[in-house]
Every structure is written in C-alpha cells, then in structure tokens.
Amino acid sequence: MPARAAIEVDHLTLAFISREKATLVLRDVTFSVPEGSFVALLGPSGCGKSTLLHTIAGLLMPTRGEVRLFGQPVRGPSPAVGIMFQQDYLLPWRTVAGNVRLAWELRRERPQPERLYALLEEVDLRDAAHRHPHELSGGMRQRAALVRTLVTDPAVLLLDEPFSALDYTTRLRLGELVHTVLRRHRKTALFVTHDIPEAISLADQILLMGRNPGRIVASFIPPPELAQKPPLARRTDPAFPRLFQEIWEEMKRVEDERPA
Numbered sequence: 001m002p003a004r005a006a007i008e009v010d011h012l013t014l015a016f017i018s019r020e021k022a023t024l025v026l027r028d029v030t031f032s033v034p035e036g037s038f039v040a041l042l043g044p045s046g047c048g049k050s051t052l053l054h055t056i057a058g059l060l061m062p063t064r065g066e067v068r069l070f071g072q073p074v075r076g077p078s079p080a081v082g083i084m085f086q087q088d089y090l091l092p093w094r095t096v097a098g099n100v101r102l103a104w105e106l107r108r109e110r111p112q113p114e115r116l117y118a119l120l121e122e123v124d125l126r127d128a129a130h131r132h133p134h135e136l137s138g139g140m141r142q143r144a145a146l147v148r149t150l151v152t153d154p155a156v157l158l159l160d161e162p163f164s165a166l167d168y169t170t171r172l173r174l175g176e177l178v179h180t181v182l183r184r185h186r187k188t189a190l191f192v193t194h195d196i197p198e199a200i201s202l203a204d205q206i207l208l209m210g211r212n213p214g215r216i217v218a219s220f221i222p223p224p225e226l227a228q229k230p231p232l233a234r235r236t237d238p239a240f241p242r243l244f245q246e247i248w249e250e251m252k253r254v255e256d257e258r259p260a
C-alpha cells in the first residue's frame, strides 16, 4: 500500500502584500511528501524555498490554495512540525542539555531526561551535555540543534539548509547522521538545499523550483540502486553522475530563464 501523504501542498499561491505593492513569490505550487520519506527542494536563490517551508510550518498563510499535514489543513504552527535552520539558534548561556530542554519548556511539557540523553547519545553528544555552545564545534552545535528539534517527537521535519554553514567534511558526515537518525525514527523530511550532490545523496525525491514566481518545474526520483544506499555510498555509485547531469541540465535552464 502506498504511504499516506504527510505533507500536501495544494495549488499554493503566496504574495507578500504591502501598501505599495504585491510581490508574487509562489504560484500554484503542488506536490506531496509521503510519510517517512525524505524530499529535497532545490532551486535558485530567491525562488521562494524558505517562504514555502514557512508556509508549510504555518508561519505564513497562503494567498490561495492550501497546505495539509496528514490530511488536516494548516492554520498555524503545529507540534507535528519541527524546523532546523542554517543557524543553530542555541542560547549561549545554556548548556547543550539546557538548550534541548527548552523545546519542552516552550510547550509547557515536562522534560524527559531519559529521552534527552538517549538522543544525545545517538548523535554522539552525550559527553558534551553539560558544555556551553561556545565550547562546541559547528557540527556539534548543529547536532545539538537536531536533538532539540527531535526531542518533542514531531512527525515532520523541515530542514532549511541546515548544513550550509559547515565545512565540507562535517557537512558530509552530518548529512549521513541526519539521514540515519531520521530513518530510524521514521520521520518525514523536507529539506532545502542549493547543492545537487547533497540532494541526490539524501533524498527519495528531488523537487526543482523555478523563480519569478516560485513554482515546481521538475521532479526527479533516484533509481532504486541509488535510493537503497546510505548517503556517502550513493556518491560513488555510477548512477550518481547520471542523475547529477540530468538535474544540472534542468537547473541551468531554470537559472537562465527569464521571469515568467
């Protein structure tokens, strides 16, 4: 039986309206993300990827169309959604454990120390639980942010370029780790990136957006021999450069196109 849709974006149009003008940012965007899958959103700068993520998170309201989570229309922020950003937004005066506990505090829920330490263990941060953010590397900080996002058990994760501030090796390692952890916890993820290899190495499906206005222009599904491998192993599979080439051709076309 096919997986049910965790996220449905249904003919979504969004314009930012001020007293002077209306800026159409997203036009008629339609796609769905099956439960438990990892979908990457690629597209040129300014095409509306973050705006789309914020709308799915219930932080922006559609001008037309609808977003649904597990069949329910999104009317505002939901506990079913966790977000990870490029910046970790850790509070400098709190320890790693204290930052993670904040996720429960904001929801007025009782912290669960066992769950906290199990997740820290899973991302190899158990020994850093009582350190402050300034004592951590960039990769450790993002791992702490991942635990803070996961600890309240959201079904859906929205990841807005969470690795882009990291050095290359850390970025590859963290991609592998996030993929493993999200699979293990059966999370659904929508992941924004500018990086085609990153999208191919992580995703079950890759959506390419065009701009002016933002819309979905193409969708790519990695072949099974690629999709069944973990992220780093995908990069050395012969199918990898073929898919890269296919996406790159389409991306060049999107980058060069004139406003619609």
Ligand SMILES: Nc1ncnc2c1ncn2[C@@H]1O[C@H](COP(=O)(O)OP(=O)(O)OP(=O)(O)O)[C@@H](O)[C@H]1O
Pocket (backbone or CB within 6 Å): 016, 023, 025, 043, 044, 045, 046, 047, 048, 049, 050, 051, 052
């Ligand atoms: N509050 C706002 N009011 C007016 N325009 C906005 C607002 N927020 C974003 N925009 C515009 O919407 C467009 C899409 O922005 P968005 O940040 O979603 O793009 P993006 O694809 O995530 O870009 P990048 O890849 O550079 O992060 C841009 O042209 C931006 O200037």
